[in-house]
Every structure is written in C-alpha cells, then in structure tokens.
Amino acid sequence: MTTEQAPAASIDPWQVAQQQFDLAAERLNLDSGLRRVLREPRRELIVHFPVKMDDGSVQVFTGFRVQHNLGRGPAKGGIRYHQDVSLEEVKALAMWMTWKCAVVGIPYGGGKGGVIVDPKKLSQKELEALTRRFFTEIEVLIGPERDIPAPDVNTNAQIMAWMMDTYSMHVGYTVPGVVTGKPISLGGSEGRNEATARGTVFCVVEAVRHLGMELDKCRVAIQGFGNAGSIAATLIGDQGATVVAVSDSIGGIHNRDGIDIKRVIRWKKEHGTVQGFPGATDISNAALLEVDCDILIPAALENQITSRNADNIKARLIAEAANGPTTPEADQILWKKSKFMIPDILCNAGGVTVSYFEWVQDLNRDHWSEQVVNAKLKEIMVKAFSETLQIAQRDSIDMRTAAYLLAVQRVADATAMRGLYP
Numbered sequence: 001m002t003t004e005q006a007p008a009a010s011i012d013p014w015q016v017a018q019q020q021f022d023l024a025a026e027r028l029n030l031d032s033g034l035r036r037v038l039r040e041p042r043r044e045l046i047v048h049f050p051v052k053m054d055d056g057s058v059q060v061f062t063g064f065r066v067q068h069n070l071g072r073g074p075a076k077g078g079i080r081y082h083q084d085v086s087l088e089e090v091k092a093l094a095m096w097m098t099w100k101c102a103v104v105g106i107p108y109g110g111g112k113g114g115v116i117v118d119p120k121k122l123s124q125k126e127l128e129a130l131t132r133r134f135f136t137e138i139e140v141l142i143g144p145e146r147d148i149p150a151p152d153v154n155t156n157a158q159i160m161a162w163m164m165d166t167y168s169m170h171v172g173y174t175v176p177g178v179v180t181g182k183p184i185s186l187g188g189s190e191g192r193n194e195a196t197a198r199g200t201v202f203c204v205v206e207a208v209r210h211l212g213m214e215l216d217k218c219r220v221a222i223q224g225f226g227n228a229g230s231i232a233a234t235l236i237g238d239q240g241a242t243v244v245a246v247s248d249s250i251g252g253i254h255n256r257d258g259i260d261i262k263r264v265i266r267w268k269k270e271h272g273t274v275q276g277f278p279g280a281t282d283i284s285n286a287a288l289l290e291v292d293c294d295i296l297i298p299a300a301l302e303n304q305i306t307s308r309n310a311d312n313i314k315a316r317l318i319a320e321a322a323n324g325p326t327t328p329e330a331d332q333i334l335w336k337k338s339k340f341m342i343p344d345i346l347c348n349a350g351g352v353t354v355s356y357f358e359w360v361q362d363l364n365r366d367h368w369s370e371q372v373v374n375a376k377l378k379e380i381m382v383k384a385f386s387e388t389l390q391i392a393q394r395d396s397i398d399m400r401t402a403a404y405l406l407a408v409q410r411v412a413d414a415t416a417m418r419g420l421y422p
Contacts, residue, residue: 011303011327013092019328021095024404027395034412041091042109043067047137051130054123061117061130065138067147068094068110071414074145075111076101076352078152078181079159085114089302096323097352099407100345104384106356111147113138119154128162135163142167144177144363150355151181153226153301157193161186177362180355189358190370192351195377197231197299199350200321202381203342204236204295207317210389211340213294216240219256221293221315223247223285224300225264225274228321228348232297233261245283245291248273249300252288253280289313298325305330313339320344326400335398343400345407346388353380 018039025035045065050058064087067075077097090112098110115134119127141147151160160182167178176187184190191198208215218241222229225248233243243261245254250273253259259280267277275282289296289309296315298304302324305313310330318334319342320326326334326341334341357373360366368376392402 011306012088013302013324014088014095016303016324016327017092017095020400020404021099021408023328023401024408027401027405028409028412030408030412031416034416037415038069038408038411041066041068041094042070043141044087044091045138045141046087047134049133049137051126051133053126061115061134063113063115063134063137064090065113065141065147066090066094066111067141068112069098069411069415070109071411071418072102072109073107074109074143075141075147076108076150076355077111077113078150079113079115079155079163080152081115081117081119081154081159083116083118085116090114092302093323096345098411099404100349100352102407102410103346103388103403104349104353104380105410106353106380108148108352108356111149112152113149114152127159131159131162132166135166136170139167139170142178144175144359148177148355148359149179150352157181157183157188160188177359180358180362182358187358187362189354189361189373190368191373191377192354192358193227194231194235195354195373196228196321196348196351197235198374199353199377199381200228200232200297200299200319200342200347201235201239202350202378203347203385204297204317204319205239206382206385206389207319207340207342208295211317213317218242218294219244219258219292220295220297221245221254221288221291222297222299222321223252223288223304223325224298224322225268226299228351229297229299230261230265230268232299232321234265236295236297237261241295244293245288246274247283247285247288247300248275249285251275252283252285253277254283254288254291255280256292295319298322300325303327305334307333310334311337313337316340318342320347323348331398331400341399342385343403346384346399346403349384350377350381353377 093112101108182188299321307329310333
C-alpha cells in the first residue's frame with residue numbers, strides 16, 4: 001500500500017454514507033422515526049460458501065447482499081468481486097443506490113452485493129463455480145420483482161449470464177429480468193456498457209453550460225481506466241475536450257497537450273496498464289487528482305478526494321463517475337473553494353438508468369435500439385441534473401446536498417406513505 005492511499009483505506013464508507021444522509025435529514029427536518037428507518041439497511045445477508053478449485057482443494061469464500069430500502073420498488077444494485085470488499089462498504093453502496101435511483105426517479109430501492117476474492121487469481125472455471133454458488137446462496141433475496149443484481153467492480157456481462165442461468169435453472173424457465181448488464185443475446189440492453197460514462201458526460205455537458213465554460217477548450221483528467229473511465233475519456237474527447245491525464249489501478253499518465261485515448265486503450269490491452277505510454281509522463285493515482293485541468297472525473301474507487309488533498313485540486317468542475325470518491329470533509333473544502341461538484345448519486349446514475357431500461361425490456365420481452373436507449377437516458381439525466389441544480393440555487397447549497405435533499409425526500413415520502421407494517 002502506498003502512503004498516498006493509506007488515509008483513504010482507514011475511512012469507513014458506511015460512516016460517510018450515514019453522515020451524508022444525516023446532513024440531508026437535518027435540513028429536511030425529517031421525522032425522527034423515519035430518520036431511524038432510513039439510516040439503516042432493511043436486510044444484510046452474509047454467506048460463507050465452498051468452491052472446488054482446479055487443484056481439487058476446497059476454498060471457502062465470504063459474500064454479502066444488502067438491501068437498504070424497498071419503499072419505491074425492488075432492490076437494485078451491483079455485485080463486486082474484490083479482495084477488499086467488506087460489509088460496511090456494501091452497506092454504504094446499497095444506501096447510495098437508494099438515493100441514486102430516487103434522484104433520477106426510477107422505481108427501485110437500493111441494494112448491493114460483493115464477494116471477498118481477487119478474481120484475477122481464479123481460472124474461468126473457478127470464477128463460474130464461485131459465481132453460481134454465491135448466487136445460489138443469496139437467491140433467498142433475489143428475483144425480478146424483489147432484488148435485481150448487476151455488474152460492478154470486477155464483474156461483467158458473462159458473470160451476469162451465469163447468474164441469470166443459475167436462477168433460471170432453479171425455477172425451471174428462463175428469467176432474463178433477474179439481473180441486468182447481461183449480454184445482448186440474453187436480453188441485455190443496447191448501450192448498457194457505455195451507460196455510466198454516457199450519463200456522466202451528459203451531466204458534464206450540462207454543468208459546463210451552466211458554468212459558462214466551453215467544452216472544446218476544457219482539459220480533462222480521469223482517475224480510473226476501467227469501463228466508466230475509458231469510455232468517458234472517449235466520449236468527452238468526441239465532444240471536443242482535451243484529455244490530459246488518465247490512470248488505472250497501477251498508476252497514471254499525463255501530457256498537458258493531450259493524450260490520444262484510442263491509442264491508450266490499445267496500449268493498455270497490450271501492456272496491462274496505461275503506464276509507459278509513449279509521449280506521456282508516468283504519474284501516481286494521487287498526483288492525477290492534482291494535475292492542472294478544468295474537469296476532473298474520479299472513476300475509480302471510493303475515498304480518493306479527502307481533507308488531505310482537496311486543497312490541491314485545480315479542476316473547477318468535478319464529476320464523480322465512481323461511487324463515493326469524495327469524503328464529507330473534502331466536500332466542504334471544495335465548496336469553500338467554489339469548485340462545482342456533480343455528485344456520484346447523480347453523475348454515475350446512467351448505469352442504473354439503462355439497467356432499468358433493460359429490466360423493462362426483459363419484462364415486456366421487448367428490445368429497443370441504441371438510439372432509443374441513449375435518447376431516453378439523456379432525457380432522464382438532463383432532467384435530474386436540472387432538478388438538482390434548481391434546489392442547489394434555491395437554497396444556496398452544494399450539488400451533493402441538493403441531490404440528497406431531492407433523493408431523501410422522495411424515499412421518505414414513499415416510506416411514510418406506505419406506513420409501518422403491521
């Protein structure tokens with residue numbers, strides 16, 4: 001672990017999520033009973049399950065599925081495979097999903113799942129065995145009208161296909177709507193792969209217009225070069241912006257005159273990292289956040305912008321393509337420095353929005369063109385951005401607080417209206 005990552009690792013994401021909620025609940029003057037309900041997850045499932053490895057040995061893995069709130073519809077949220085997955089992290093991510101779905105107005109509650117594993121150390125056969133066994137263990141909570149998983153860190157369309165098949169084998173017929181982020185051939189949606197990045201760029205375009213900036217004169221730095229980061233880099237480049245720095249889990253590269261993203265994508269495929277790319281200087285992930293640029297897109301993991309480095313961020317506009325990349329303390333520093341933040345629960349909601357489209361198509365046994373998907377996505381993202389900005393301007397508050405006020409109010413209204421059973 002590098003020294004620059006050490007402080008982030010010690011931050012409890014669940015405390016951050018609750019802190020963000022408390023701020024919104026306080027401003028909304030929420031009823032204390034309702035506040036207690038929304039502050040905790042509805043359900044937390046921990047499973048320990050055996051998997052037979054290729055060498056014949058049996059390993060036991062630990063996994064989680066958390067449902068935060070089901071007031072507005074079935075739970076929705078990804079499943080991640082990562083060696084650092086913890087229950088606290090999954091709870092935080094489930095809560096963020098609740099607010100995210102509410103901000104963009106789609107009829108879901110928040111859920112999240114994870115397995116403590118480094119999938120890069122597994123063979124394809126071991127990965128499939130782990131996936132099917134884990135899904136069988138959490139299936140007590142899962143269903144197209146109950147809880148709909150999706151891909152997240154280190155999971156993909158193939159893993160979703162195995163999960164859908166496992167569920168379908170158990171019920172005896174094909175149920176495409178039980179997961180989203182599937183291959184197109186199994187009921188996946190056009191445009192799903194690019195959705196998180198595309199939603200982020202729709203928000204950036206709106207923010208740039210609001211701030212009176214010109215996108216074709218903006219320099220952009222992107223931390224994280226996975227699905228969201230690499231596609232956001234391509235899409236924002238297509239809009240005329242200059243990408244000056246990108247990074248992956250190993251490190252980053254920087255060139256103040258701009259980087260050819262298509263060539264970087266090819267380089268990463270060949271070398272396993274963006275580092276060493278010709279014509280660019282290697283930098284650390286921490287240094288990337290502080291490069292001289294106009295727009296910063298954190299698209300990696302949580303707790304990257306903290307009270308330690310928030311003062312050094314030069315970008316005027318920060319667009320959170322990752323979940324929880326900024327701590328509450330850092331938020332206050334950035335707000336005082338007049339930085340414009342598009343918060344994660346709005347900025348990266350393109351993924352769950354197109355997941356919702358996929359689910360609707362599956363339930364109706366329908367299939368939309370990519371043009372239709374992207375047009376519907378743009379309409380929802382632009383509307384959500386505009387509603388959040390209106391609240392921010394009305395109350396003279398930052399965009400994260402505004403997004404939380406919008407989301408928490410919607411969830412609180414639904415929860416209060418339904419009442420307590422029995």
